[in-house]
Amino acid sequence: MPRSLQARMAVLLAAGLIVFSLAAAFAVFHVLRGEIDRMSDSALQETAQRLVPLAVMDIVDVERQPGDEQRIAAVRAHHELLTYIVRDQAGNMILQSHDANPAIFPPGLTSGFRSTPTHRIYAETVLQGTVTLLIAEPLVSRQRAGLVAAFAVLRPLLLLVPLGLLGTWLMVRSGLRPIRRFCEGIGGRGRDDLSPLSKAGLPAEIEPVADSVNELMNRLGRALTAERSFTANSAHELRTPIAAALAQTQRLIAEAQGSQLEERARTVETSLRTLARLSEKLMQLARAEGAHILADVPQDLRPVLRIVVEDIRRADQSNRIFLTLPEQEVDSRIDPDAFAILVRNLIENAIRHGESEVVRVVLSADGRLSVANRGPVVPVDTLARLTEPFERGATAATGSGLGLAIVNAIAQAAGARLHLNSPASGCPDGFEAVVEGLTPARI
Known part of the structure; x- marks a missing residue:
């Protein structure tokens, strides 16, 4: 069974529909077979009763010697569905239809129906039991009629079952729509x-x-x-x-x-x-x-970034931070204080762990912030765990191991993403932290 509830219900309902349809078709076919047999027996009996007077007229007042028999000539060559013979009270055959085979009529048959492996036979006795007419219908004709009836029953099912399966799928899907909305509501929640x-x-x-x-x-x-x-x-x-x-x-x-x-x-x-x-x-x-990471109104990130960089420059008493800003505004809904905390941690981390006097800070118009320094390449497995609280790489610099964890928490709460690269973009070594998705289109 599939793991999906929708698929599981659809499969079970479809299987039930198919089984019910087949059971209904079998029941209808069984009823039709009974009706075919009843109507065929009635037609066989009616035909025999209409043939009896004609057969009697052909044989009455006709002088016959023992062993003489009369065969009804056909007007034109054709295959008889119903064949008949007429016997006297001694069981001798005195009349037969042109295509009759006497071997299919069992001896000693009196009035009524009898079935042989190949034929359905009806006998009608008249003239005080001196004349018996036996008429036979091949069973294969009834079987053929039953197959035609079966195909007549199954033909609509071939159309109705696929439509029923499609309808079942649509009904299950419609019935589970509130559950899907509930799940989407859970999945679409913010952090x-x-x-x-x-x-x-x-x-x-x-x-x-x-x-x-x-x-x-x-x-x-x-x-x-x-x-x-x-x-x-x-x-x-x-x-x-x-x-x-x-x-x-x-x-x-x-x-x-x-x-x-x-x-x-x-x-x-x-x-x-x-x-x-x-x-x-x-x-x-x-x-x-x-x-409280997102503000109600988007604000330009450039002034906040300039203030943080200038503050760090004054505290560091150096001019080794190279800031690149776009000409147009970079509006974002991230709270300015939260953005300042994010930027300050990235820059301080780059200054503390870098081995050169250069820290490059780049903010692009699409809301991409990059902070890079120069230094040894950080292994990939170390990069994967640096955003966890109190995790630090192989460095002799002091620190608490919380800076990148704070940046990652702010980025996730703002709907952005933090990527750590080593070596830095365009450099043979170094470390780069990139925050993407700070613009309103992403937040």
Whole structure:
């Protein structure tokens, strides 16, 4: 049986239709055979009764010697469907039709019907049992009539069964249309769309499934909200004590200059800065996995990209970021803050892990963003897992392993796609991150 419910129901209904049609045809054929036999017997009896007076007139008052018999001459040569003979009370044949074969008539047959392997015979006795007329019909003629009747029954079925199969398929397809719409509604949901599914038009048997799915999505939504809220709140609450600890550590460094305590204090400062960056990344990840990535109105991405690049240039105190922007606007529904987080993570990642002073940032008119650097080629198996949280490649640079995970989460929530390439396009080495599909046509 096919795995598709629609195909399975269609096959079962089609098989039932075929079996029912064949059973109906067999029943009709059986009735027709009975009617053919009844009408043929009636015709055979009627013919015999009409022939009896004629046969009697031919043999009455005719002087015959024992063994004499009379054969009715044919007006023209033809094949007789019905043949007959006339016998006297001693069983001697005294008259026969021109094409009759006496061997097919059994002896001692009195009034009534009898069937032989080849013929159906009717006997009619008159003149107080002194004369018997026997008339025979070949069974093959009845069989031929039965086959004609069978073909007459089957001929409409040859047309009706295909039409019935097509009608069955269309009815099953129409009946399952609400279920298909329900499945398409599930498949067409966005990454973070956990709103209840509509049950409009669903069959009563499928409504419990819809209720269970809605309840499951409700529980999943509550779990995801709690998880994101915990991550964001934890990271937010950590910022103040981390900042306070960092300030105290910097004061301790200033007071301990020239002593052994200064080196230990600077180690603590480095750890606190790492912890601060990690808490910031966790807040960005919670934001990226939230449901507020798309804005209501499309906005130009170029000003946001310029601001982020200039901010990173000032913080890095270098001019090694080469930005290429199109002349026309690049409108997108992605939230500007979310886009800024995405771009900042890509550029910082390229600066941190690149081995040259060049980081190229290119935004095309079709909403394609590319950030590339120069450095060792990253293996393919490593590329496949770099978008997972806390995954890092073979690098000595510091980092939390969350940057590309944040970018991938924002891109997916915005309906875009993140591709990682190594070597970079047009280069023998390097690393390139490409985000495609940021324009309104894609989002």
